[in-house]
Amino acid sequence: MMALDDIPVTQLKGVGNALAEKLGKLGIASLQDLLFHLPHRYEDRTRITAMGSLRIGDVAVVEGEVMKTDIVMGRRRSLQVTLKDHSGFVSLRFFHFNAAQKNQFADGTQVRCFGEVRAGRSGYELYHPEYQTHPTPMADEGSATLTPVYPLTEGIQQPRVRALCQQAVAYLKRYPIYDWLPPWVLVDYQLPTITAAVELVHSPPASASVAQLLEGRHPAQERLVMEELLAHQLSLLQVREQIQTRQALPLLPQGDLSERFLESLPFRLTGAQRQVLQEIRQDLTQPLPMLRLVQGDVGSGKTVVAALAALQAISAGTQVALMAPTEILAEQHYQNFCAWLAPLGIQLTWLTGKVKGKARAQAMAALSSGAAGIAIGTHALFQNDVAFDRLALVIIDEQHRFGVHQRLALREKGAAGALAPHQLIMTATPIPRTLAMSAYADLDTSVIDELPPGRKPIETIVVPDGRRDDVVERVRNACQAGRQAYWVCTLIEESEVLQCQAAEVSATELAERLPNLRIGLVHGRLKSQEKAEVMAQFKSGALDLLVATTVIEVGVDVPNASLIIIENPERLGLAQLHQLRGRVGRGEQASYCVLMYHPPLSLNSKARLQALRDSQDGFVIAEKDLELRGPGEVLGTRQTGMMQFRLADFERDQHWIEVVREIAPRLMGNKVAVQGLVRRWLGEKTRYGEV
Template sequence: MAALEDINVTTLKGVGSALAGTLAKLGIHSLQDLLFHLPHRYEDRTRIIPIGSLHVGDVGVVEGEVVKSDLVMGRRRSLQVTVRDSSGFLVLRFFHFNASQKNQLSEGARIRCFGEVRPGRAGFEFYHPEYQVNPPPMPAPERATLTPVYPLTEGIQQPRVRSLCQQALHYLDRYPVKEWLPDALLADFQMPGINEALRLVHAPPAGAPVPALLEGRHPAQQRLVMEELLAHQLSLLRVREQIQSREALALLPRGDLPDRFRDQLPFQLTQAQERVLLDIRQDLSQPLPMLRLVQGDVGSGKTVVAALAALQAISSGAQVALMAPTEILAEQHYLNFQGWFEPLGLEPAWLSGKVKGKVRQATLERVASGDARIVIGTHALFQDDVAFDRLALVIVDEQHRFGVHQRLALREKGAAGSLAPHQLIMTATPIPRTLAMSAYADLDTSLIDELPPGRKPIETIAIADARRDEVISRVEDACRAGRQAYWVCTLIEESEALQCQAAEVTAEDLRERLPDLKVGLVHGRLKAQEKAGIMQQFKDGILDLLVATTVIEVGVDVPNASLIIIENPERLGLAQLHQLRGRVGRGHEASFCVLMYHPPLSQNGKARLQVLRDSQDGFVIAEKDLEIRGPGEVLGTRQTGMMQFRLADFERDKGWIPVVREAAPSLMGDRQRVEALIRRWLGERIRYGDV
């Protein structure tokens, strides 16, 4: 018997090749795809609202008589239709309309329409509402149903998608969707079957609990949420399985390089660092590729851990690649590793997009011959012309800035082409536990949950930008007392040029107002050497104050800096603010972070700044960030193929994460089930696991 996934959408009435092409942009090719194109919300069109009781922002149904219909020639020609009921007037405005619509909406017509209230020149308005002329009577309350709202793409409107989904539902009797969840799992949570759940979410029956459906908590929605989260979990476990199906070089600790490195460090490693190193040492000693995520708050010492992992690989005769998402962070790693490794007789190689010509060629030769034991750079390490001699360990910093597929691309550069490199992923962006369990299901996780001794908490203060003079005077006092300060400029525009310009203007202003201080400036448009030179001057204490864009978010370590001013903090995420704050508090002096905001702050803005003032714990802050901004923002938008859920909502549905995490491994042996679930929910996006 044919299955719904084999029946093309062109089977449906009114779907020709053009509409099929539009649907394909939404990932819809078959009738099954259409049924899994789920409503992301519902509209309550079950009651008529009196026009006189409407407020701006209300969404609802009104009904009345057309008392006026005019063509208005403003900046854009529009059709303006005035509707009246017994309580008041409302204007419907259409910028796109045809002659038949104009005739339909003539004076005296009875009309029911649905829209969102906006303020307009003539009072309250609906823009392009959905409407019916001479509508049938409204159904009785006990027979009324909610209206589903679907994700759209250019070229198709909401009523069309609704109609197609309703058509597809008629096929379910003859071609039921296959149930892939184990019976025991369905029974444990008393969940409806897949077909029952699909019918209910596309066409909620009369009397279905409206609040539960509007909040996404109805058992039918939760049944689908659970399956979607399970499919994501399985897709990542399959990525892990694919990587670990290849052998890796067993990197057994040899020689005295790690001991010599430890001897030159001016500090002892913390117990947390030693614990994580033990995990890594055991992983690297196996002929199975290590897949380990090391999370640690700002300043917890992840880079030292990475260096010791690199030395284990190098002392086993292998090569290491260390990759960072930005030029400035990669440079910072390069300078650190150069300082640490050159006394040991190892010269790191540097490779970024800006390394060109003969220098690049010479570096590529060093890497290919194996002369360069460790190569540090940006995503330039992915490029085809980069060939390694015996790559056995890849260290990726700030993984969430890369897509999963980019990390996978490096596995092809492993030793001898057939051996997969070990992978050590580091992040200073604390990832809430529930998010890590789902987003990084393919990785083992280690946590550096201890800061080096002697670190003092940073006092965080929020001040309106009207008090800028006070803040400048505070900077002057700190620098006169022999300490150093950062001044971070943030701009809402994405343009790097504008950000740099704002930083230049601020630096000039501060130089004029603080003539006795030496003020430096770094931004993303400076050449790598210039940036490194200015950072070094700041590190050496030659500069008192460093004005910067958010390029200094990660990797900069100046123990004498005890004050950071962050302008317009309301424009940044909590995790990024926490990272920036972590630039101070690295010495033994009391340190301060001043958040200089532009009033008025929204309720949300106030809540976010309060979280920073109340907590120094990156994980608490990350949890709040997740609540406020959602997983896509917390992880970074480049996490391709991840977190683009159809129905699941991370904050609302995080209770399912431990359930799917426990259930997924036992299903991995059933290839057919795994493939079917991944294909059903991730569709074409499953390719990210096969790069």
């Protein structure tokens, strides 16, 4: 029997090649694709509003008779049509019009239109409303329905998409959509069939609850939201399954490397570190590749846990690769690991895109021969020509900067190419639980939720940039008292050049105003070596003040730094601000973070900065960030490239995430259903799950 995904959109009336091409940009090729191009909201056009009762901001249907039509010559030429009804009048204004359109509005013509009411030159106006001349009578209240509003692409207007979807809905009588969900799910959660749900959201009947539909809580919408979340969850479980199709080397440690390392540390592990380490050690002894995400707030000691995982692999006679998203963070790890592991007789090697020539050849030789136990670097570690002797553990820092497909590519570097390496993924960006359950469904999650003893909370102060002199004075006092400080410059422009220029200007200005302080500058355009030298000077206390762009966001650890100034914090997300704040508060002394904003602040920016003042807890802050900015911003775009939902909304639909997490593993055995659901909701985006 023919199915909806076998019927091309060109079967619909009025769809020629040109329109089919435009629909293709929306990912619509078949009738099924069109039916799953779902309305993202509704408009209530069921009642005509009297013109005399309109208020600015109302979105309403009005109907009346044309009083007059004028072409108004202002800064922009426009067509102004004045309508009247029994209660008053309103103007329609069109900036794009032609003679034929003007002629439609002859005096006395009856017009019904829909739009938003604004204040205009002649009183209330509707700009570019949707309209009908000589309209048919309105449906009576018993049969009136809401009007769906669809996502659009260039060159396709809302009425066109609406009409096409209505044509497609008519096919559902003959070609119902295949329901991939097992009957028990529909019964347990009281959900309608997929065909009924799709039909209702495109053509809500008059009996449907207007309030539920407008809020996105109608059972038909809930059914579709749940299925969409389920498809995303299944796609990530497929990634996990794909990685685990290959076996891993069980890493059974020999000797006392870990014990010697722990004895050399000047502190004891926290309870949370020991718990997470136990989970990792257990995973590493299994013949399946570990896939574990370790979340820990700034300064919670994830790096020590990673070092102990690395020692387990090295003591089992295998190699480790540690990948960080930026050179500065990779360098920080390299310095830490050298200080910790070199005394234990372990050879480390360093590999980034900037390592060239002889140095690169030496690093490659050390890896392929097995002489180097651990390689640290950026994604350059996973270029095709880099060969390991016995790679068995990959540690990835700040995973949200990489895509899922990069994790899949790591499989090929495993020992002898036949065994998949274990994967330990670390992030200092706390991820709200619901988001982690969806975005990282392919990973087991551990949380280090305890800070080392002695850490003092950081006091956060919010000031306008009009008080810059006071802030500069604060820096002078802190540095004269023997402390060190950061001054972070942020720019709204994406351009790294402009960001670096801003940092250079600030450094010059601060050097003039604070002539007795030793000031360093770090930004993204400095050579690796120069950056490392400045950071080393700051760390050793040879510099009092470090002016930087956000390159110091993660990983930099200077216990004597007790003050950080962040310019224009309103331009950054909460997670990034929390990361930057975490550069201080690493020693015993009281520490301060000054957020120097440029007024006026939007309500959203005020809420963000207030959240930072109110809490030191990265997970609380992450929840607030999710609420204010959405999942794409919290996770980073690479991770959420596949999380562009059509209908689901993380805030509104959190109650489904637990449900979906329980259902998904039970469906994984039915490969056809899994593939059907993933293709239906993710379509071409499923490529992220392929190598």
